[in-house]
Amino acid sequence: MELGKDELIQELIELVFVKAIKASKKTKAYGISRYLEDVLNEKITERTLTRYYDGYILDKKSERRTPSEHNLNILSQYLGHENYRKFQQNREYEIVKNELRKEIISINNKLIKIKKIGLFTCLPLIIMLVLFISKYYKKDCMIWVNDHYKKVRCSEVVNENKLEEIVLREFKKPCTCKDYIFYKNEKSIVHYTRLNNNIDFFISDSKHPIFEGVYTNSITKTIIQSEIKPCSFIKISSKE
Structure with missing residues (x-):
């Protein structure tokens, strides 16, 4: 629908x-x-x-x-939403998800009635249901949610990526300020992207979770000095 x-x-x-x-x-x-x-x-x-x-x-x-x-x-x-097209795509995804939920509920209701016939009669249908659920609910993709990736079922929604366990576990958006630890053993542990004068910081090195063709770079002292706010400023802002 x-x-x-x-x-x-x-x-x-x-x-x-x-x-x-x-x-x-x-x-x-x-x-x-x-x-x-x-x-x-x-x-x-x-x-x-x-x-x-x-x-x-x-x-x-x-x-x-x-x-x-x-x-x-x-x-x-x-x-x-980014624009009207993205709003439309997200609504279509919700509709498909709701239709799938209704279909599963309908199958479950039919199974309850069929149980009266006997276990052996229902067994093939139970197997079909298990295969159906495993097919549609196997989480082989991931999608960016606020500041981290979340494992989801593949459904070709916007910004959906194939599941990468290391990226899922390590690629996150930190809350940075001047006192944050940016280097470990003289190696940067924070990376950044810059697009249209907007800068984002991430833990671990990978591509930007939203924008295609944008990849992270290792943070530099120049970026820290010019783009990272003092911790006192962040504390004051959070209180306000």
């Missing part, structure tokens, strides 16, 4: 306004839209957001306008 374009946009806008209502504590369309306009750095105007609210939340057909690709990307980023 796949969501149509209109259904997907409907869901996107509903999720955006649900998040905005929770964060802003506003209840009126104008207040919520003004809040979103500020949060989105005025990339979408309050008037346009109010029209989305009226058209998709209040279901006023006369106010419903399909958002532009630019606005769809901005709204998707507000929900934590």
Whole structure:
């Protein structure tokens, strides 16, 4: 089952306004839209957001306008997705996962009824179920979650990688500050990547977990001096 374009946009806008209502504590369309306009750095105007609210939340057909690709990307980023395409891919993955869960539940329900016939009659079906589950739940891939890799079932989602036990175990994102130990036996144990003026630090050497074609480099004293913040600054920021 796949969501149509209109259904997907409907869901996107509903999720955006649900998040905005929770964060802003506003209840009126104008207040919520003004809040979103500020949060989105005025990339979408309050008037346009109010029209989305009226058209998709209040279901006023006369106010419903399909958002532009630019606005769809901005709204998707507000929900934590890279763009609208990534939002669509993630939703399709969730739908497939839910459909698989329903299928397994359906098979389990059928097995409960079949048990009345007898163990030997059910045995072939039990074997099929075991093979089915082992096929779909064998975790031969890994995906980056916040600051580390997590072992998952291969399903061709975005940023999915083939399982590498050493990378899974050792490649992580450290919380660094000036006092952090960057070298051991005069060899760097922290690596970094730089892309579009953004710098990320990792323990162990490998490719960037999100961006294709980006690989880590050993940290240098110049990077430590220019990019690593003092530990006191991090402590103050965490208290705030």
